[in-house]
Amino acid sequence: MKYDTGMFTLLSNEQIADGIFDMRVKNKKIAELAKCGQFAHIYVPSKTLRRPISVCDSVNGVLRLVYQVKGEGTRLMSLMKPGDTVDILAPLGNGFNIHKGKRYCLIGGGIGVPPMLFTAKQTENPLVITGFRSKDLVILQNDFKNAGAELVLTTDDGSAGVHGFVTDVLKNRINDFDEVCACGPAPMLKSIAQVCRENGKPCQISLEERMGCGIGACLVCAVKIRKNGEEIMQHVCKDGPVFNAEEVVF
Amino acid sequence: MADLSVKIAGVKFNNPLIAASGTFGFGREYGEFYPLEKFGGISCKGITLERRSGNPPPRIAETPSGILNAVGLQNPGVDVFIKDDLPWLKRQNTVVIANIAGNTQEEYCEMAEKLSDSDVDMIEMNISCPNVKSGGVQFGTSCESVGEITSAVRRHCKKPLIVKLSPNVTDISEIAKSAEAGGADAVSMINTITGMRIDINSRRPIIHNNTGGMSGPAVFPVAVRMVWQAANAINIPIIGMGGISTWQDAVEMLIAGASALQIGTILFSDPYAPIKINEGLNEYLDKNGIESITQLTGTIKPW
Numbered sequence: 328m329k330y331d332t333g334m335f336t337l338l339s340n341e342q343i344a345d346g347i348f349d350m351r352v353k354n355k356k357i358a359e360l361a362k363c364g365q366f367a368h369i370y371v372p373s374k375t376l377r378r379p380i381s382v383c384d385s386v387n388g389v390l391r392l393v394y395q396v397k398g399e400g401t402r403l404m405s406l407m408k409p410g411d412t413v414d415i416l417a418p419l420g421n422g423f424n425i426h427k428g429k430r431y432c433l434i435g436g437g438i439g440v441p442p443m444l445f446t447a448k449q450t451e452n453p454l455v456i457t458g459f460r461s462k463d464l465v466i467l468q469n470d471f472k473n474a475g476a477e478l479v480l481t482t483d484d485g486s487a488g489v490h491g492f493v494t495d496v497l498k499n500r501i502n503d504f505d506e507v508c509a510c511g512p513a514p515m516l517k518s519i520a521q522v523c524r525e526n527g528k529p530c531q532i533s534l535e536e537r538m539g540c541g542i543g544a545c546l547v548c549a550v551k552i553r554k555n556g557e558e559i560m561q562h563v564c565k566d567g568p569v570f571n572a573e574e575v576v577f
Numbered sequence: 578m579a580d581l582s583v584k585i586a587g588v589k590f591n592n593p594l595i596a597a598s599g600t601f602g603f604g605r606e607y608g609e610f611y612p613l614e615k616f617g618g619i620s621c622k623g624i625t626l627e628r629r630s631g632n633p634p635p636r637i638a639e640t641p642s643g644i645l646n647a648v649g650l651q652n653p654g655v656d657v658f659i660k661d662d663l664p665w666l667k668r669q670n671t672v673v674i675a676n677i678a679g680n681t682q683e684e685y686c687e688m689a690e691k692l693s694d695s696d697v698d699m700i701e702m703n704i705s706c707p708n709v710k711s712g713g714v715q716f717g718t719s720c721e722s723v724g725e726i727t728s729a730v731r732r733h734c735k736k737p738l739i740v741k742l743s744p745n746v747t748d749i750s751e752i753a754k755s756a757e758a759g760g761a762d763a764v765s766m767i768n769t770i771t772g773m774r775i776d777i778n779s780r781r782p783i784i785h786n787n788t789g790g791m792s793g794p795a796v797f798p799v800a801v802r803m804v805w806q807a808a809n810a811i812n813i814p815i816i817g818m819g820g821i822s823t824w825q826d827a828v829e830m831l832i833a834g835a836s837a838l839q840i841g842t843i844l845f846s847d848p849y850a851p852i853k854i855n856e857g858l859n860e861y862l863d864k865n866g867i868e869s870i871t872q873l874t875g876t877i878k879p880w
Binding site for chain 1: 599600601602606607609610622630631632633634635636637638639640642643644646648651783793794842844845846847848849
């Protein structure tokens with residue numbers, strides 16, 4: 328079994344920053360299949376489409392999903408209560424490719440930070456750079472420290488941590504690691520990909536697109552990829568969400 | 578245990594549910610959940626003569642009880658389908674329907690010829706795709722063009738031919754009659770209804786194609802109405818679709834006049850929907866002492 332739908336028991340669902348919620352759901356059989364960088368497709372009663380949420384962590388049959396309330400579907404998710412049953416299709420997509428013996432720089436921007444926690448736990452002494460718009464939106468700092476990461480916090484407005492962008496830190500620390508894994512807004516990923524290319528560092532990025540089935544059948548979450556000199560459409564849900572940054576046509 | 582099997586144009590389906598084209602790829606992804614023989618048939622992703630990369634994203638938007646999509650017929654082309662996907666599909670013990678779309682009448686005919694020499698069980702001619710610039714829906718919205726392309730493809734097609742009709746027309750009965758007169762063995766309906774959503778902050782349509790095709794529970798009443806109207810106008814079987822999500826919807830569509838059913842959008846929220854719908858159909862038939870599902874078709878008692 329690669330993926331399946333399953334009934335999860337909701338253990339907790341708490342607001343941890345402005346509009347950002349931390350949900351824990353249990354289903355041993357499915358949760359244990361999850362790898363870092365994969366996502367879960369959440370059924371929200373009354374909605375036609377599921378909501379794709381990256382896996383923030385998976386421990387002892389419990390999936391941790393940290394999500395931002397963006398519209399009606401995620402707002403309904405935020406109202407779910409402990410004890411509720413949640414229908415989840417998971418784990419989906421291809422996660423980050425982690426090789427032993429390499430030092431990783433893991434970069435998350437905004438709501439792209441959560442999947443980097445699960446990734447940090449699969450790597451040794453990673454350099455983790457997390458970027459947020461401002462202090463009110465900062466999340467998961469203690470979790471990264473507990474995972475043994477060397478952690479750098481940046482905010483766009485300087486209200487917490489380093490004043491500036493994750494790419495400023497990336498450039499300064501470019502000799503301190505072998506490979507980059509990143510998740511966040513597209514402009515940020517584009518800048519990271521460029522810095523990595525200029526410095527000859529391999530880079531994996533996790534992309535986002537409006538999604539349907541979640542498994543690669545409906546073909547809606549298209550992303551343009553360059554392979555062997557040819558531009559083709561691949562799909563975030565099945566071919567991604569993690570792609571080789573060199574192959575993504577921004 | 579009632580008999581759920583149906584026959585369309587001489588082809589036997591073990592149950593009336595067919596995966597709707599465009600929601601199911603070529604089946605492999607849903608094959609992870611259950612054997613594809615749970616479906617009576619599979620209507621494959623629409624294929625074209627040459628490979629197409631489709632529209633730029635976003636290609637989907639949610640609507641109240643539905644979705645809009647504009648994939649733009651992304652597909653590997655008919656030759657790759659026959660070589661790479663068809664042999665696997667033929668081993669799944671379900672009816673394999675190739676769905677074809679073209680820019681010109683000649684392209685439809687050429688594909689029908691190629692597929693006539695292949696192992697597909699049936700051909701579904703898509704003259705109702707609302708999401709491509711040329712071809713697609715332009716063939717499906719006037720009686721003359723429907724009749725003309727159906728009879729042209731008929732001459733090249735040795736397989737049972739299903740014509741998939743667009744709901745974006747003024748009189749579905751007349752369109753259905755034209756398909757029948759052109760030599761269709763069956764019609765399938767409805768394709769999606771053209772719709773649009775706009776982001777009020779950016780003032781841009783959510784879908785990159787600006788407009789998209791609407792599907793899901795929201796279109797179900799429209800589909801039931803059109804199937805009923807078409808059933809009153811033609812004698813060839815109708816494969817009903819458009820927002821079917823539950824076994825009750827399936828029964829309703831059969832009563833309206835459908836002989837078989839396609840389901841699509843419901844799969845996105847519940848991949849196991851076909852199994853649940855077939856179980857519900859079976860129970861309904863048993864409870865009502867009906868031996869065969871074919872006995873439901875067109876049994877509506879209109880006021």
